[in-house]
Amino acid sequence: MNDLSPFAAAHLRLLDQAKFRDPLVTAAGEPRAQVAMTGLSTLWINTGTLCNLACRTCYIESSPRNDALVYISLAEAEAYLDEALALGTREIGFTGGEPFMNPDMIAMLDAALTRRFDVLVLTNAMRPMRRFEEPLLALRAERGARLTMRVSLDHYSKVIHEAERGIGTWDKAIAGVRWLNDHGFRLAIAGRQLPGEDLAQARAGYAALFADEGFMIDAFDPAAMVLFPEMDAAADVPEITTACWDILGKSPDSIMCASSRMVVKRKGEARPVVAACTLIPYDPQFTMGETLAEASRPVSLNHPHCARFCVLGGASCSA
Template identity: 60%
Template sequence: MKDLNANHGKFTDPALTADGSPRATVALERAETLWFNTGSLCNITCANCYMESSPSNDALVYITADEVASYLDQIETRGWPVHEIGFTGGEPFMNPDMIAMTRDALTRGYEVLILTNAMRPMMRKRVQAGLAALITEFGNRLTLRISLDHWSREKHDAERGRGAFDRTIEGMNWLRDQGAQMAVAGRTTWDETEAQSRAGYAALYARHGFDIDAQNPAMTVLFPEMDENVEVPEITTDCWSILGKSPGDVMCSSSRMVVKRKGAAKPAVLACTLLPYAPEFELGETLAEAERDVALNHPHCAKFCVLGGASCSG
């Protein structure tokens, strides 16, 4: 993991900030989204991957359809008001149970969001056949959010490798032809305003006939960069009123993520989709254990969620 020297002395005590102030916590106010990390393996290595995914990182192993089904059962048992099931990775379509897990969630009545690079794993014939069937059967209840770091080939490939842009566009063209509902996830690291970035995406969508709204933040999501080496302030209980925000604005008030660690007998439930390797954000093996409050005790809590206002869900 990265060195946190820029935040030396901070983010150590779950109850108090470095200056002794009460640290902000977030309650699970409304469990709207349950995420599953399908595994940390990916077909490519990006320059700045949020999850440190790569063809060799198997720290998070493939979760199985039976394990996912167990948590879907727990949602009903606990009475969580979940409406959306999210799948992230790694690259989800590398998981051999991806189509089965998606079908199970859709059949139970949930909306499903899959985060994918739309490259070779998704374009295998077996996966294409299964995905096409799901799109035909469930329509817009299934959304595929495509990782397209920038609307230009040059900048996207600088992050993901030469040729990545064209392979992703190929996958998006195939999804378009199947009638799939698509969204896009980009980054704000580029030297341009948000308006310029959205205009670039709008032009790209128009060229390819993609029915994606570039101005809708839920359909074209622009994520801030998450560099743990950058100094960020800690979030105290007073910050809510100072910033004019509420704990309910933060992702962990409405979502949890399930992962399976290499060597673990069972999956675990985490507080946050962005911190799959941080043991202090592991809440237990069951959804019941995961209902406790979360201390905002990591730089991502401040920069990405509270100050950045970002959300992994739509």
């Protein structure tokens, strides 16, 4: 435990409580909510957990040293792209880690775009991405209408962004967004809605930043400016029961795992597997199988992230 970050240690303490132990019933003995798959709209491919940054509260603990999820190869990714194509999947999302740390990233982008998927890349737009300016420009020129680059800016203020990502990260990230903007890429931004900060305030802050920088991004469009709830692993959250759908006025079809899955390749394993969710890549109970067909079974909401991020937070990683 001493070797873990405060975020990871708090996460493990929470999982060690009575909650979130049984996939079928809650600690109070009530039936746990499940989400059935309505169809694979978005397939996420995790390119590996290595990243040029070590953010303070990264949910997946990405860093320059964490290779718990190793680089997926072009051949491995193409097998899932072909299966997704046969299933009628609309969108492929690439996430990490930092996707552009993976040496096959440009080839995987090309493979997804060639198959006419809409493609979303989650990046910090820093040095790993900038190494590939020429091939990225070529992809944009050929098939740019299907490619969206979503850049992480944790806040519209430099101080808060750098408190999460480290001193010196703001100017490099802004420079990366400016390069993408100036070269006509379809752009989106991912940020955080801080505790005590209402949604209108957060969007207005980003809108002012985009106007000052001349970025062609609509901060009031939820697809172009994605605001995620704060991921506080130490916070206690309620378990989601089957009765919660009616109480909250939500449909299980609106939850991310109803329409998406993520491919990961764990260190030491021979082949990639399909995880239920982008947020829970390590927990074996959320490993759905080796193929997309196997991964179509229902997901039991047996994790704090299910409540905090998706059901109560109303967030989704997809475009």
